[in-house]
Amino acid sequence: MFNEIEAIIGKAKKNKNYTQRGAVPSEEIADLESQLKIVLPKDYKYFIKHYGYCFWFGGVVSGLVGDNKRYEKLCCAIRKTKYYHDFYDHDSSYLSVPQQGLVIGKWAGGGYYFLFSQESERAGEVGLFLTETYGQEVSKFNSFTDYLSFLVTGTPDPEPVDVDYDRIMDIIED
Template identity: 60%
Template sequence: MNIEMLMQGASKKENFMFRGGGAPQEEILALEEHYKITLPDDYRSFLHKFGFVAWFGDYICGLVEEKTRFGKTFNVYKKTDYFHDLYNNSEYKPVPTYGVVINKYDGGGYYFLFSQESERAGEVGLFLTETYGQEVSKFKSFTDYLSFLVTGTPDPEPVDVDYDKIMDIIED
């Protein structure tokens, strides 16, 4: 399924919203320049056509018009910087370098989209607070992650968690 079809499904969800007209290319390029990354094509397309998306119970961060009431909540800059500040200055595993945070996990943690510079280009990983910032599952692409939010498929792939490392942190 492509992003347009998935967004048609998302548009049927309660309180659906997005940035009318999407984000201009200049804003997308500024995001890439700010983090010194190249975004995956499917997320770039999403940003250009929709900017961000939200509905009752979920959202995907993107480029939001600053003066709107959602300028802080769904802003990819704000989410990415927040989790860098929270995780990188603590006992948690640091947030990966190449990419952006596209959603928070309500149980504590975040979804991270890996940029083209990463060995994991295009993947979306779920990193949890309860595992001290270790990744617990992943999607092969941003499109798969969007599909999961909208349709419930595909399921994320589990990732091995180093529980010995967690025990070492707890015991210290």
């Protein structure tokens, strides 16, 4: 699993404007888990321990930014998670952001990628939740590693998730 992350990051580094933080102290990772009251999946924990976060032209994987405040808004998983909780949880039309995990990416069309933590029934999965579906999940990856691979290489494809279109129509009609 960890060799696969190394290989994917090796490909990501070839992208235009690739940037990463680098090694993160274990205390910062423990602090993230403590603040959000979660346990991170092993592949994501490996990623943030070795890379912190990364982005390139067209892709972002949020994590821990440390003292680099320049990238905090774009790349800080704690900040993104709190932002989406505030955004979705104050409008009863939208489904609340799940509690057991964290936001690791933004969907350019409106929405977010959510990594489910170890204590979740969906431990390790990454779901895409869209604004246009009022916070409903529309697709998922089986692991953080699959999500990272998709961002960098375009494979594997995400799995579709059933969307409750009747609920959406009820919201629109109200």
